[in-house]
Amino acid sequence: MSRRERGHLWNVRKAAVIGAGVMGSAIAAHLANAGIPCLLLDLEGLAARGVARLKETKPSPLYDPAFVARIRTGDLERDLAQLAECDWVIEAVSERLDIKHSVWKLIDSVWKPGMIVSSNTSGLSINEVTSVCGEACRRMAMVTHFFNPPRYMKLLEIVPCRDTDPQAVKEVARFCQERLGKGVVMAKDTPNFIANRIGTYAMLATLRAMEKHGLTVDEVDAVTGPLLGRPKSATFRTLDLVGLDTFLHVCRNVRENVSDPVEAEAFAAPEIVEELVRRGWLGEKSGGGFYRKNRAATAGGDKIEVLDPATMTYGPRAKASSPALEAAKTARGVASKLQALLEAADRDRLAAFARDVLEATICYSAEKIGEIADTVIEIDEAMRWGFNWEEGPFETWDSLGVTETAARLEERGIAVPAPVAAMLAKGSSAFYIRKAGSVFHYSQGHYKFVDERPEEISLRALREKGRTVFAGDGARLIDLGDDVACLEFHSPHNAIGPGVLSAIRQASEEVDRNWRGLVLANEGRNFCVGANLMLLLMEAENGEWEEIDLIIRDFQMSMRALRVMPRPVVAAPHRMTLGGGVEACLPADRILFSAETYFGLVETGVGLIPAGGGCLAAAALAQERAEAAGLDDVTAPLSRLFETIAMAKVSDSGHDAKRLGFWRAGDGVVIREEVRIAEAKRAVLGLDRLGYEVPDAERRVAVGGREAATVMKLGVSSMRRGGYITDHDVRIAGKLADVLTGGDVPAGTIVPESRLLDLEREAFLSLCGEPLTQARMRQMLATGKPLRN
DSSP states (O other): OOTTTTTOGGGOOOEEEEOOSHHHHHHHHHHHHTTOOEEEEESTTHHHHHHHHHHHOSSOSSSSGGGGGGEEEEETTTTGGGGGGOSEEEEOOOSOHHHHHHHHHHHHHHOOTTOEEEEOOSSSOHHHHGGGSOHHHHTTEEEEEEOSSTTTOOEEEEEEOTTOOHHHHHHHHHHHHHTTOOEEEEOOSSTTTTHHHHHHHHHHHHHHHHHHHTOOHHHHHHHSSGGGTOOTTTTHHHHHHHOHHHHHHHHHHHHTTOSOHHHHHHTOOOHHHHHHHHHTOOBGGGTBSSEEEOTTOOTTSOOEEEEETTTTEEEEOOOOOOHHHHHHHHSSSHHHHHHHHHHTTTTOHHHHHHHHHHHHHHHHHHHTBTTTBSSHHHHHHHHHHHHOOSSOHHHHHHHHOHHHHHHHHHHTTOOOOHHHHHHHHTTOOOSEEEETTEEEEEETTEEEEOOOOTTOOOHHHHHHTTOEEEEOSSEEEEEEETTEEEEEEOSGGGOBOHHHHHHHHHHHHHHHHHOSEEEEOOOSSSSBOOBOHHHHHHHHHTTOHHHHHHHHHHHHHHHHHHHHOSSOEEEOOOEEEETHHHHHHTTSSEEEEESSEEEEOOGGGGTOOOOSSHHHHHHHHHHHHHHHHTOSSSHHHHHHHHHHHHTTOOOSSTTTHHHHTOOOTTOEEESOGGGHHHHHHHHHHHHHHTTOOOOOTTOEEEOOHHHHHHHHHHHHHHHHHTTSSOHHHHHHHHHHHHHHTTSSSOTTOEEEHHHHHHHHHHHHHHHHTOHHHHHHHHHHHHHSSOOOO
8 A cells, every 4th residue: 555545644744624613713723823725615605704704703712813824714515625635624514313323424525545534523433324325435534533622622533433544643633733732532433532531431420429518610620620630610611611512412411322231321411411402591602501691790790690409590609619629629639639639528518519529530431441542641632632631530530649539439439440449450550650760550450661762752751861051950961862952841730930040041051051052931830920029029029129130130140140141042832831931932933832821021011121131132022023024114013013012912823923923933833742842952952063152252232222212202192092902001011112222322223231221220229219110019919910000
């Protein structure tokens, strides 16, 4: 069989999606995100409407609005023959077998050897879906179940049918990992596959436990969010987002297609859900479900009302509280939070509720080993990637202690699942074990090595293998191999404080002496949320101006050490990269953004300006752009950056950093998160092999001067007259304009970088002393939201 016939999908030149509903159009958008031209087909006019909806959807399904041009629309009947030009066709029509059969018959009529065909069904049998196709088509057919929204949800479940060529499955999985950045899980052709099977059961177990313990909607959501290692949307906010009619359909699909009557009964939807669907109260899409917005709420009042299932009326939300709940909130890490709840389960009804939900979910998951997936790995990954659980069910078994949990179940008269009992009988007491940086999982009576992918780098695994060069208070240096080191922040929220700054300077000296280059990256929830704002506020409130001056000088000199280091530096930010996090990236020779990077200098939101070299970097970027465009002065490119910084704009993606003006020649985006650090290492080695040019230690910058500052301030005055900003915003923007343009000098003046750093620091200190700025800082620390005063 030729490469084309064996489905080597990394060479996909064109794809097609049939069905332009919310899911189909979003899948087409993500294919476009990956640079793949896509044909979107539906009935007359519907595909064009689907693309129009993409442009309006928030958060955006596209990394860059311009990527929508990669999607071409058409009519399914009129343009059916164009499918023959495609390497991959994805069916994403309604979850009705009759509708899917009609579409698959059409696909089969134009199918050509080598074409992969997949269904985005969330739970229908792929063997039944493909039963209307010829054998040749079935050999290249499978489920590729994207989770909604495809751009943001990592999970992709792949389910082959009986006739699918195993090689085609491997190539589709590889393509979806490498090109689409997906976490691929291999599932079996069982109702609702893995994530929806376990997730739906967990939801139903929650609803049953709610009724048993007499809890309110507020109380359930207070327990079943982060305290159980689940998303903040918890149970009922999640159901409202999914849609109660959709949830009901998923429940029925399992109930009607499993052979065990006990399991079928477990998937019977509670009467409250049935009643809400009968009333048309479907959740967010209908305006209300378990929650609704009260549009008549007074200013400052709570606009969200919650349902009382007993009366079917809405009322104000009530904060849930109990000693166990408070103890769990203060515990660090999901395992400690769960233990705090379990320890109080005999004396606290909220904790007892949590215990019932937790035990039901992990027991059911254990019973499904071998039925819905071959190993515990697929189930854990599906729940982490598809439902955003911090730990999968078997990771939770390990966190709680398998032996201890089994004993607790027996004490309460609950049967220990057979796979767990068998594992314990063999003397094994954990589903996973870690040894010297490698991971092993329990499967069929033995521990098996979890394959390590050479293209991925895990900093945790390297630490466990003893590859730490030095560890400081807030950051550590890790040996990535091939004489490349990685500076990993590990402070709370990866905020930059004295410990991180000290580690940056130490790493700069160490890498200069002994290494080929440096990667700036970490594996935290976010790359860096900025400087330590609490420390700055405390010093400002105490009037410690000399101390603040020293902190800012330290910050500036640490960033300069990165910039002038005679070795290549590559930054690899991910997710929230704000304020000081951006200032840590801009001195690097290259920035490799994760596709999901939210990048911005946001200091004006707390009444300050960038003072860790951010303004200097912006002025230097403006000069580079003016020279590249053949402009006589820097006013135009600098004004764009001024607007970005003054309005505290944050990119919607790694690609979007280009729109905001932060992108430099050589920067790039990595769509697959697992290879982000490895790609940064590869970039360091590439720069080193090409003969790295040592940066100019005494950089000089041509600035915009008084003339450019005047242009910027005129724009600010116009916004103030329009009522868009406050007087304090004007004051902040004025200082920012003066710093970016080099102060009171003529346009085109060439100044040393030290002048811009001095201006940054002076403006920052001045603003720190403003009571209105301190109020903004306090508001951000207390609520996480900006104050406009």
